[in-house]
Amino acid sequence: MTNLSTSAKITWCPKCYNFQILEGVKKVLERKIKSEKDRQKYAIVSGIGCHAKIFDYLNLNGINTLHGRVLPMCLGMKIARPDLTVIGFSGDGDAYAEGMEHLIHTARYNSNFKYIVHNNQVFALTVGQPTPTTEIGFKGKTIPQGVKLPPLNPIKLMLASGATFVARVFADSKQVEYVLKQALKHKGFAFIEVLQPCIIFHPDAGYKEKTYSLEKTKHDKSNFRQAWKKAEEFDYNTIKKIPVGIFYQTKKPVFEEVVK
Amino acid sequence: MRYNILFGGEAGQGPNILTHILGEALVNQGYYVFYARDYQSLIRRGHNFNVLTFSDKPINSNDGQIDILVALDENTKKIHKKDLIKKGIILDGKHENMYSAGRLFKILGLDFKILENKFKTLKRRFEENMKEAKEGYANAEKKFDLSPTSKNQNYFANGSQAVAQGAIKSGLDFYYAYPMTPATPVFIELAKQQTKNKFYTFELENEVAVINAAVGSSITGAKTMVGTSGGGFDLMTETFSLIGIANIPMVIYLAQRHGPATGAATYTGQEDLNTARHSGHGEFPKLVVAGGDPTELEELTSQAFYFSQKYKIPSIILSDKHLAESAYTSTTKAKITPSLKSTKLAKYNSKDTDKNQSATSRADMIKANVEKRLQKTIEIIKEAKKFNMYKVYGNKNSNNVIVSWGSPKGAILDAMKGITPCSSKMSDDLKKSSKGAILDATKDLDCKFVQILYIEPFPTEIKKELKGKNLILIENNATAQLGSLIAEKTGIFIENKNKILRYDGRPFLCDELKKEIVRRLG
Numbered sequence: 001m002t003n004l005s006t007s008a009k010i011t012w013c014p015k016c017y018n019f020q021i022l023e024g025v026k027k028v029l030e031r032k033i034k035s036e037k038d039r040q041k042y043a044i045v046s047g048i049g050c051h052a053k054i055f056d057y058l059n060l061n062g063i064n065t066l067h068g069r070v071l072p073m074c075l076g077m078k079i080a081r082p083d084l085t086v087i088g089f090s091g092d093g094d095a096y097a098e099g100m101e102h103l104i105h106t107a108r109y110n111s112n113f114k115y116i117v118h119n120n121q122v123f124a125l126t127v128g129q130p131t132p133t134t135e136i137g138f139k140g141k142t143i144p145q146g147v148k149l150p151p152l153n154p155i156k157l158m159l160a161s162g163a164t165f166v167a168r169v170f171a172d173s174k175q176v177e178y179v180l181k182q183a184l185k186h187k188g189f190a191f192i193e194v195l196q197p198c199i200i201f202h203p204d205a206g207y208k209e210k211t212y213s214l215e216k217t218k219h220d221k222s223n224f225r226q227a228w229k230k231a232e233e234f235d236y237n238t239i240k241k242i243p244v245g246i247f248y249q250t251k252k253p254v255f256e257e258v259v260k
Numbered sequence: 261m262r263y264n265i266l267f268g269g270e271a272g273q274g275p276n277i278l279t280h281i282l283g284e285a286l287v288n289q290g291y292y293v294f295y296a297r298d299y300q301s302l303i304r305r306g307h308n309f310n311v312l313t314f315s316d317k318p319i320n321s322n323d324g325q326i327d328i329l330v331a332l333d334e335n336t337k338k339i340h341k342k343d344l345i346k347k348g349i350i351l352d353g354k355h356e357n358m359y360s361a362g363r364l365f366k367i368l369g370l371d372f373k374i375l376e377n378k379f380k381t382l383k384r385r386f387e388e389n390m391k392e393a394k395e396g397y398a399n400a401e402k403k404f405d406l407s408p409t410s411k412n413q414n415y416f417a418n419g420s421q422a423v424a425q426g427a428i429k430s431g432l433d434f435y436y437a438y439p440m441t442p443a444t445p446v447f448i449e450l451a452k453q454q455t456k457n458k459f460y461t462f463e464l465e466n467e468v469a470v471i472n473a474a475v476g477s478s479i480t481g482a483k484t485m486v487g488t489s490g491g492g493f494d495l496m497t498e499t500f501s502l503i504g505i506a507n508i509p510m511v512i513y514l515a516q517r518h519g520p521a522t523g524a525a526t527y528t529g530q531e532d533l534n535t536a537r538h539s540g541h542g543e544f545p546k547l548v549v550a551g552g553d554p555t556e557l558e559e560l561t562s563q564a565f566y567f568s569q570k571y572k573i574p575s576i577i578l579s580d581k582h583l584a585e586s587a588y589t590s591t592t593k594a595k596i597t598p599s600l601k602s603t604k605l606a607k608y609n610s611k612d613t614d615k616n617q618s619a620t621s622r623a624d625m626i627k628a629n630v631e632k633r634l635q636k637t638i639e640i641i642k643e644a645k646k647f648n649m650y651k652v653y654g655n656k657n658s659n660n661v662i663v664s665w666g667s668p669k670g671a672i673l674d675a676m677k678g679i680t681p682c683s684s685k686m687s688d689d690l691k692k693s694s695k696g697a698i699l700d701a702t703k704d705l706d707c708k709f710v711q712i713l714y715i716e717p718f719p720t721e722i723k724k725e726l727k728g729k730n731l732i733l734i735e736n737n738a739t740a741q742l743g744s745l746i747a748e749k750t751g752i753f754i755e756n757k758n759k760i761l762r763y764d765g766r767p768f769l770c771d772e773l774k775k776e777i778v779r780r781l782g
Contacts, residue, residue: 061606064609077480105469
């Protein structure tokens, strides 16, 4: 087991949920990476925002790229080096606002890399503006009247776009660990959304208590209709119950194997 | 000897294949051929035309005056008859395409066998093509005698094929693009050759994805290139900054067209010199080069790869619709500059980083990073001097100095040459242009031509070529962008009355340009 820690000083807020994500990711990768040779077979990409700092905290190659451009960057790496295990990290601003066009097409391409979206439903590093997944009524300095438009449901979007692995977890290291392990076994694009409250600008409104594990129900993750129904249970606006786990998994041709 | 043949018709009628068959045949006979395409942004109908110019001496441009008009539809005749010379020939009537080819071959005194051999290589429609061409050949009269002139081994290629060749010879691994005129021909050329040459081409969802996927490939060590035109280039520029700060090799092909915005999408212009120079926010080194013919483009493409790999910078190759889609007869083989791969997978960052490649905002680190980039710029300037950053043609001691860049080169070189044989009308026209000054139209113009190939870094030493001379600037834009750059870099200003600027989406024509130059000779 290799230590993937770096000497970089961690600048997330104390008790930030990003620590949970980092811990979960580290646990999975440190178990897989046993040597320097192994380490060279992995690459990570992050965008811009609080999530992106994870790039400095993992001793892995890759790029901390521009806002919204994580996905094409991962794709380009996989095209050139199909043997690399590539994991992309984004925030909700990266994934659903600035880089939305890439998200839809990446789901369609089905390149064999993994994608973790740290969704805190707010632009945190720019001190609290709404994102496409912010709930109605959210108020901030740039939107004193409150958000009026309903949020996007990324799980439904990914299902509709043809993603072959669609999952959502809460920002708890064990949940992250579990789902990333499954995603790495999946051959194709894996979309993982992590519901990650921002302790400063978008505190947990009771998400954790409302979540329930799909794995503990009779949910058939190969059934698209069931996945769609489960996706509709939480609209990112009103909290009733929040299913977490793998919504959908299927097999499709992998981009870098079919296009060359 | 210099003749112009215009082929016109509706889109889909096939003036392109006709032009290309004749061009190839003439080049194989030892003649020099240049043809340009004028086409509209539509798939069928409309009016498209090509002008093919040929000579027994090197040429690189068209004239406005036409000797032979091949009208595949009535509209062509209506539009272009005014440009036909007095004794000009019109080939019209409702005929199949290859009927016209047969007629032309007969008129020009070309061996029918050449046409037959060409049809064999086309593979399809052989019988039909032969039948049509034979009919046309029988129904025409020989007016020229274009027998083989010499055993010249000349190359017939357009600017796009040259860029593709330059990239392949430089060891291209990946080419990413989104379709956009006039950059797409390079994409097509590379796509055609990809598997046999073991590189790959990809079309992604937009230019933003294109440049970012290219960066993803490049940081794994692959030689990567993207191609686009103005609008797509604008979309990519955000990522040039990332390339600049993270030290990533990248080659960008920018085929200019008339803008702003959609402008006239299938027409030419040199309007993006400043866009290329200033692309990407922040301060970082980059290379911007501009070729004036296919051979130069091929050489500059290899130099773009060389600089991008060695200095880990974005290298921009400037071309335009006229150069990208016109066919030239090249007499020399391009000199390729080989480049080594310089990048391997490591930690790259869009942020300022410290020695551990972690993000930092420390003042001393920021300053050190900036100074590293400044140092790189100095080294690039030094190394660029080993290459032809500019070229000089014509009378090196002349008091008249023409300055230009990119595709106008062809028309300028041709306009500088004396006209033989010269009609008295042409001679009078030129005399009129030169305000009565005595001018022998059969002699070369008394002028020097300085062609700038390196835009960034800029060859400031051209100062010695320009200082104190009667300067004439020629550009395919309205604001004299090279003129401003020369002023910025050398302190030399070119008078407004000596700026020959064309900005109607059309390229310079040799005969018209000659009059404009003559008017300004000192």
